[in-house]
Amino acid sequence: MSVAHRRRISALVVSRFARRTMARAGDGPAALSRLWPGRADRLTIAPHDLRTADATRAAEIYAGRFVFAGKIVTCHSRSVFDLEPPSEDWEAALLGFGWLRHLRAADTAITRANARSLVEDWISNPARRRPACRRADVMSRRVISLLSQAPLVLGEADGKFYRRYLRALARDIRLLRFGLHDAPDGVSRLQVVIALCYASLCLANQARTIRSATRKLSEELRRQILPDGGHVSRNPGALIELLIDLLPLRQTFAARNIAPPPALLNAIDRMMPMLRFFRHGDGSFALFNGMSSTPSDLLATLLAYDDTRGIPMASMPHTGFQRIDAGATILIVDAGLPPPPNLSEEAHAGCLSFELSSGLNRIVTNCGMSSTGRDTWRVFARSTAAHSTLVCHQTSSCQFVEQSAMKRLLQGAPIVSGPAHVESLRETIDGGERLTASHDGYLARFGLIHRRVLTMAHDGSRLEGEDMLEPAPGGRIKGSQIRYALRFHLHPSVKATRLDDAHGVMLVLPNREVWTFEATQDRVELEDSVFLAGNDGPRRTVQIVIHQNAREVSRVRWGFVRSATSAAATNARRQARREPELPL
Known part of the structure; x- marks a missing residue:
């Protein structure tokens, strides 16, 4: 080390x-009494919950079937809080109480009574002392859920239950308040501040805490939301997670006749255009830095609040992403530095990776992160090999904390080394747009800089690329055999066929559109891959791979070309081009 x-x-x-x-x-x-001044003896307002509710889930919960994070637990007349959770994600979803919204959607006497019974069970259950119950992200979600779903739980409750409910809620708020400094930096800490801001607005006699919570919210938003609207973690999914709480928070300020802090209004205005920046034609988000499957219901809800509805910006310089729209073709490129170490627990080593889509069809993707079983896939998903970029000597461009004890101490595996200099230049040329980018993530270990040039035709019919591994000026390559691989992970909906000349792959999209990948000077392979960000879990797919040695071949030229004919006609034309003419 x-x-x-x-x-x-x-x-x-x-x-x-x-x-x-x-x-x-x-x-x-x-200390707890000092940190929560004023009497929390009644609720004055319940914030709106923008998350989609499914009334059919209420019947499952009433029957004792709790389905969270891809796992199903059946209670069989036992308390759900007494059962051994099948996974950390399942336990976090249970103890976050977001599922109360499904009971509220059903809005029957039975579901209201069921909601009160489950909350009463939790209040009196020793499970409240579990470590997961006091996690910052779980507590903040629970506080927001109990505040927003209070009309459901308290609508027909007696005074005794009302007081117990408020005492349990106030205790969580106190724990959040003194635990704010211990919350992991990034989204988790900002969600704690958001929950505290909700609490100060929704509970009576909290005038002083409103000022304190508003100040902390403004500080975190200025620190975490970059000038271009991206989150400092560089995870596109963070925008969805935060906006789904920030938009109702803005409404809650208005409902209390309190002016929202300018930092909140400015953050929302900057974040909304970023939702469109990361979207492909099918509505899915590009898979960078921990992004999982796109929650289409939440995204549709958020986009309804976007008043601009304009064309996405081409460049996000502070977050470090580039986007090229050419006709129906979309190219999104990671051309930025990894986030700071204290915000990199979920960051990926995907520098200079890209995603490509045509119309409603995605072609080249990154593997993304699974929404279930994240611990199983995390190490692979964060590696450079899980991204559509160049991988040098089977190592990632970033290195992560690896010791188990250190991971537990740091609450994750942050990045400890990676690219220190990432350069990008975008220019308009005859017939298209060109992006030239480079990073030095392999310089210390191998003495090499990865440079990538991407050129997109104006009509979107062709993407030409060139990848180079070069020593730094005045430097030299370290090692005698520096193997590298160019990887292009394909979306599972793409049917890929390796061409007979071994220099290309024919790609047939679901709408029968045909694209051809070509690397005329290099041998092309099709290898197995996995698409982790599927709505129904990980799915098998394939990847286009070119293997080379940096000392023998330092650059590879390749291209994706859209064909105007069918797959059969495209294949026949390439076959005819390869066959020599017969002598007369």
Whole structure:
């Protein structure tokens, strides 16, 4: 391990201990009472929940079947809070109480009574002391859910239950308040601040905490939402997670006749265009830095609040992404630095990777992150090999914390080394758009810089690429055999056939549109791959791969070309072009 790696890990450890010390300094009854001034004796308003509710799920919950994160648990007359959770994601969903919205959607006497019974069970259950119950992200989700679904739970409740409900809610709010410093940086910490802001607005006698919560919210939004509207973690999914809470929060301020803080309004205005930036033609988000399957219902809800409805911007310089729209063809490229170490627990090593789509059909993707069984796939999904880019010597362009003990201490596996310089130049040329980008993620280990040139035709019919591995000016290649691979992961809906000349692959899209991948100077292989971001879980797919040695072949030229004819005609034309003419 290099000195730089050790310094980064030491800095992360020191920061983690400092956060934990500050959080523990606020523990205890006396501190809790100081941190929640005022009497929380009644609710004044219930915020709106923008998440889609399914009334049919209410019947499942009433029958004792709880389906979360791809896992099903049946209670069989036992308390659901007494059962062993099948996964951490399932437990987090249960203890976050977001499922109350499904009971509210049914809106019957039975579902209202069921909601009260389940909440009462949780209030009196020892499961409240589980570690997962006190996780910052779980508690913040539970506070927001209990506030927004209060009309369902408290509508027909007696005074005794009302007081117990408020006491349980107030305790979670106090724990969130003194645990704010211990919350993982990034989305989790911002969600804690959002939950505290909701609590100060929705509970009575909280005038002083409204000012404090609003100030903290403004500080976090200015720090985490970049000037171009992206989140500092560089995960497109963070935009959806945050906006689904920030938009109702803006409404809650208005309902209390309190002006929303300018930082909140500005953050929403900047984030909304980013939703369109990351969308492909089919509505799915590009798969960068932990993005999973696109929640289409939430996305449709959020886009209804987008007043601009304009064409996505071409460049997001602060977040580090580029987008080229050419006719019906869309190219989205990661051309930015990895996020800071303290915000990189879920970041991926996908520098210079890209995704390509045509109309409603996605062609080239990254593998993405699975929405279920994330721990099983996390190491692979974060690797460079899971992205459509160049992989040098089977190693990733970023290195992550690997020791299990260190992962537990740091609450994840942050990046400890990666590209320090990423350059990109975009220019309009005759007939198209050209993007030239490079990163030095392989410089320290192999003495090489990866440079990628992407040229898109104006009509979107052709994407030409060139990938190069070059030593830095005045430097030299380290090692005698530097193998590298160019990987292009294909969407599972694409039917790929390797051509007989071994220099190309014919791609047939679901709408029968035909594209051809060509690398006339290199041998092309089709290898197995996996698409992790499917709505129904991971799916098998294939990837186009070109293997080379950096000392022998330092650059590879390739292209994706859309054909104007059918697959059969395209294949026949290529066959005729290969056959030599017979002598007369």
